[in-house]
Amino acid sequence: MVEITTPDTLLTPHQGQFLAHWLSLEGSAEATLSRAIASARVDLNPHQVDAALFALHSPLSQGVILADEVGLGKTIEASLVIAQRWAQRRRRVLLVVPATLRKQWVQELWEKFTLPALILEARSFNQARKDGVANPFDRDDAVIICSYEFAARKRAEVHAIPWHLVVFDEAHKLRNVYKGNKTASTLRDALLGAPKIMLTATPLQNSLMELYGLVSVIDPYFFGSEMAFRTRYAQARVADEALTDLRQRLRPMVRRTLRRQVQEEGGIRFTSRYSLTEDFRPTDEEQALYRQ
DSSP, rough: OOOOOOOOOOOOHHHHHHHHHHHHHHHHHHHHHHHHHHHHHSSSOOOHHHEEEEEHHHHHHTEEEOOOTTOOHHHHHHHHHHHHHHHOOOOOOEEEEEEGGGHHHHHHHHHHHHHOEEOOOOOHHHHHHHTTOOOOOSSSSSSSEEHHHHHHTTTHHHHTOOSSSSEEEEGGTTTTTTTTHHHHHHHOOOOOOOOSEEOSSSSSSSSSHHHHHHHHHTTTTTSSSSHHHHHHHHHOOEEEEHHHHHHHHHHHTOOOHHHHHHHHHSOOOOOOOOOOOOOOOOOHHHHHHHOO
8 A cells, every 4th residue: 555645744544545535526526515415404406406516517716606596595505515615625715695694694504514604793803803813704614604794894804815615695786786886896806716606586687787797796807898798788689699699608607497497397396376366445434434
């Protein structure tokens, strides 16, 4: 058996075999993801695993947009990728979420994937500073969770960290970055170059320019200039060839699964809901009371 040596230590054959096995898993998304799946305390659906593999396999190392419809488990998909990075000991992970969802993310990561998470807000940040921590974002023993507004206010500290992964939940909050939205522009610049996952069920609502904005947060040069995108894709009348071209260009970056697709595959049985319109007319007594 070959012994593996380092400048300071001599590994035993058992340690060398373990190290060789770990290194062989490092380059395989399926193998490393299998470790995350094995440790998960949640029933996974095929589309969620596919989405996580899509994020891991993407040739665009700067990130992807996971845009499944509401209720299909984008949180689980992102958590799978976080767990995989954690297993690879790439543990500088930042989660930027609406303030109301911070505690929910902490709970989800711990209960379903046993991943520790820390919420950074003004109080905990200032306390860490008082305790002598130069940059409270600089830690790899927990997933860092903060709000959009707090991350933008602490842009210098956020920018200083070589993040292994940044996840934006409700990422449509950034789609107006091309209009000069202050928070969106600040976060784009502070996290330029960091690998990203953007979670949103509504990547666009009113204009294709919103899709341009989201993509530019991941890669400002993906579509070129704003004017070039407008001319090619966002005119009042867009040729079918241009839309086909847009879909092809987005394919390696955007993944969207619809509820009907999951239902057809039998992955999730959604509760059937029907809307009924009821007519409530006040009685004469109720009308008299209203007038009084």
